[in-house]
Amino acid sequence: xxxxxxxxxxxxxxxxxxxxxxxxxxxxxxxxxxxxxxxxxxxxxxxxxxxxxxxxxxxxxxxxxxxxxxxxxxxxxxxxxxxxxxxxxxxxxxxxxxxxxxxxxxxxxxxxxxxxxxxxxxxxxxxxxxxxxxxxxxxxxxxxxxxxxxxxxxxxxxxxxxxxxxxxxxxxxxxxxxxxxxxxxxxxxxxxxxxxxxxxxxxxxxxxxxxxxxxxxxxxxxxxxxxxxxxxxxxxxxxxxxxxxxxxxxxxxxxxxxxxxxxxxxxxxxxxxxxxxxxxxxxxxxxxxxxxxxxxxxxxxxxxxxxxxxxxxxxxxxxxxxxxxxxxxxxxxxxxxxxxxxxxxxxxxxxxxxxxxxxxxxxxxxxxxxxxxxxxxxxxxxxxxxxxxxxxxxxxxxxxxxxxxxxxxxxxxxxxxxxxxxxxxxxxxxxxxxxxxx
Numbered sequence: 477x478x479x480x481x482x483x484x485x486x487x488x489x490x491x492x493x494x495x496x497x498x499x500x501x502x503x504x505x506x507x508x509x510x511x512x513x514x515x516x517x518x519x520x521x522x523x524x525x526x527x528x529x530x531x532x533x534x535x536x537x538x539x540x541x542x543x544x545x546x547x548x549x550x551x552x553x554x555x556x557x558x559x560x561x562x563x564x565x566x567x568x569x570x571x572x573x574x575x576x577x578x579x580x581x582x583x584x585x586x587x588x589x590x591x592x593x594x595x596x597x598x599x600x601x602x603x604x605x606x607x608x609x610x611x612x613x614x615x616x617x618x619x620x621x622x623x624x625x626x627x628x629x630x631x632x633x634x635x636x637x638x639x640x641x642x643x644x645x646x647x648x649x650x651x652x653x654x655x656x657x658x659x660x661x662x663x664x665x666x667x668x669x670x671x672x673x674x675x676x677x678x679x680x681x682x683x684x685x686x687x688x689x690x691x692x693x694x695x696x697x698x699x700x701x702x703x704x705x706x707x708x709x710x711x712x713x714x715x716x717x718x719x720x721x722x723x724x725x726x727x728x729x730x731x732x733x734x735x736x737x738x739x740x741x742x743x744x745x746x747x748x749x750x751x752x753x754x755x756x757x758x759x760x761x762x763x764x765x766x767x768x769x770x771x772x773x774x775x776x777x778x779x780x781x782x783x784x785x786x787x788x789x790x791x792x793x794x795x796x797x798x799x800x801x802x803x804x805x806x807x808x809x810x811x812x813x814x815x816x817x818x819x820x821x822x823x824x825x826x827x828x829x830x831x832x833x834x835x836x837x838x839x840x841x842x843x844x845x846x847x848x849x850x851x852x853x854x855x856x857x858x859x860x861x862x863x864x865x866x867x868x869x870x871x872x873x874x875x876x877x878x879x880x881x882x883x884x885x886x887x888x889x890x891x892x893x894x895x896x897x898x899x900x901x902x903x904x905x906x907x908x909x910x911x912x913x914x
Contacts, residue, residue, distance in 0.1 A: 482711070482738070485719050488693055489741045491600065491660075492720065494817045495553035496775050497808070500604075500745055500784035501543070501590075502558050502752040505529040505565045507789040513753030516563050516610055516624045523611060530565065534581035538791025540593035546793060547599060550801040551808025553816065554600035556663045556782065557590050559652060561604070562622070564611025568655075572647050575611050591656050602661025603652055607645065607676055607698075614641035621668060642677050649681065653688040662689075663722075666697045673699050678716035693719040695743075704735070711736045720780075727770055731777030731820065743780040746770065748797050754786040761796050764803035765904040771804075771815065772841045772905060776830040778819045810866040811907045814839035826853060829905070839865065840888075840908040842900055849876050849887040849894050850908070856886045858912050864890070865907040 479487070506513045508529040516526055547555050560566045566576040568587035577586045591601045609615045610623055616638070617623045617631035625631035653659065662685065667673070678698045685692060696718030699706040708717040711734050720741040721732045732742040748767075749758045762770075767783065774781045785797045808815060814832050821831035821838055828850065829843040838859075842850065852859070862871040871888050876895035879887055888908060890898045900906040 481713055481715070485741070488691060489719050492554075492693060492743075492780065493741055493778075493819070495600065496780050496815050496818070497550075497552045497771060498600075498602075498743070498780065498782045499543075499547040499550070499552045499555040500752075500782045501555060501787065502561070502604075502784060503787045503791070504558060504561050504567065504753070505533055505563060506561070507535075507754040507787060508532060510754050510756055510789070512751040512755050513558075513561055513563075513786075515753075517622050520624050520627065522625060526563065530575070530580055532581070533577065533789075535586070535787075535789065535791030538582075538586065538589070538787075540586075540590045541596070543590075543785075543787075543793060544594045544597040544599060546798055546801050547594070548597045550783075550805040551812050551815065552599065552783075554602060554660060555590075555594050556602035556604050556661055557587065558606075559587050559603040560606055560609075560648065562606045562608040562610055562665075564606075564609040564615075566648070568652065570648050570651055572644055572651070587652075588656060591659075595657075600660035602663055602693075603656075603659060604663040604665060605649060605652065606665050607667065607671070608665075609641065609645070612641050612644060614638060614644075616671075646677065646681060646684065650684060650688070653685065653692075659689055659692050661693045661695075663695050664697045665695075667700045673714070673716065678714075682716045695720060695722040697722060708740060709735050711738060727773050728777065728779070731779055739778055741780075742778075743782050744770075744774050745782040745784065747784045747786075748800060752784055752786055754788045754794070756788070756794070759796075761800060764800050764807070767800060767804050768807050768905050769841075769843055772830050772832065775815055775818050775832045776820055776825075776841075807902070807904060811905070813837070813909070814841065814865055814907045824853065826851075836912045836914065838910040838912055840910060842906040842908065845897070845900050847897055848878070849874075849889040851882065852886040852888060852910070854884055855910075856884050858914060859886050859888075859910050860913045861911040862888050863909045864901060865909040866902065871908060 502513050506515050509515050559568050569578045569585040570576050594601045614637040617625045620626045696706045696708045698716045707714045723744050727744050732740045749761045751758050771781045785793045787793050818832040818834045821833035823831050829841040832839045862873050872894050873888050874894045
């Protein structure tokens with residue numbers, strides 16, 4: 477019997493659900509104006525105004541090996557790079573366009589260097605490819621929702637020529653699928669209004685992917701991603717519905733399941749400040765504590781976090797981003813067993829933090845200190861052993877004198893007497909490893 481689409485998806489996503497943490501990298505010409513990756517659209521810039529950035533693009537500081545080491549040190553297991561963003565500029569050496577990095581002062585195939593460097597560190601590699609293209613002459617412009625020239629009737633396009641753009645798009649995707657070895661993810665972005673599904677010749681595209689890279693994962697953005705319109709949320713998803721859902725700049729309040737209640741692999745893509753592309757004026761960086769706790773939240777809801785960095789025009793990840801990644805990595809180095817390979821615990825969310833679980837190992841993530849012993853609701857008699865995950869030290873399981881009103885709950889603390897109040901060993905997230913008897 478042939479496996480169903482859902483069974484095939486479950487098998488393909490096994491590594492993805494084990495990994496839990498990845499790096500997103502938004503990088504391109506827009507790093508030079510440094511006002512975010514949508515600068516052409518937001519500022520209604522014609523291609524002539526954007527051309528100087530192409531002429532100047534010379535990332536002399538681009539060292540993807542350093543990027544890969546930073547990702548690995550942070551505890552990330554995979555990375556996704558913008559091979560082509562909405563502006564149409566290609567970081568790879570496409571034979572189908574002159575609008576590519578090899579024709580800039582960079583003079584290099586930057587995608588090839590990326591995949592080689594990240595594979596060398598043992599990380600999975602993915603490429604982002606925008607379905608939009610504000611540079612291509614056959615992509616809708618005047619009247620489109622997002623095109624920089626959407627308000628200029630001089631840029632009216634013949635709808636009959638859209639297939640020429642689709643031939644180009646499919647051709648470039650074929651180049652990525654055949655020119656860079658085994659890819660683990662193709663991250664398409666994005667569908668909107670009538671530009672969704674078969675408007676992209678999505679079935680044809682999936683047939684090509686199945687032929688050339690059958691184990692590769694794709695996201696769900698060949699369909700409209702918002703308001704649960706994507707068929708990935710049904711129990712009979714379309715062939716191009718994708719392998720995982722991709723909520724953006726939000727952690728879903730209850731994780732993501734299908735309309736019938738079945739779990740769906742998912743990944744929250746999150747920026748470190750408020751921009752995807754390099755924006756040095758944006759100093760609203762999330763703290764390492766926030767990143768750690770949101771990563772834990774994703775895992776506790778059976779999801780992943782894809783955390784973005786936006787390298788500068790020279791190809792360097794900003795120092796602020798690297799500092800956050802280093803601190804997150806220091807925490808993951810001690811507590812990664814509670815992240816990688818873990819998922820939800822099927823327990824009510826505790827007052828003090830969250831649970832993650834792998835097999836009979838339950839991980840209690842304490843975000844705030846308790847008064848007296850830490851109460852583990854409903855776990856009385858179910859815990860064989862408790863240790864501090866960061867260093868393996870024994871924790872104290874006992875019933876304090878004031879626990880008579882809570883007969884079904886277990887209690888644990890960092891020292892004795894167990895009824896006393898102690899500081900958390902790690903204020904960001906102290907993780908207790910609880911070995912369950914069942």
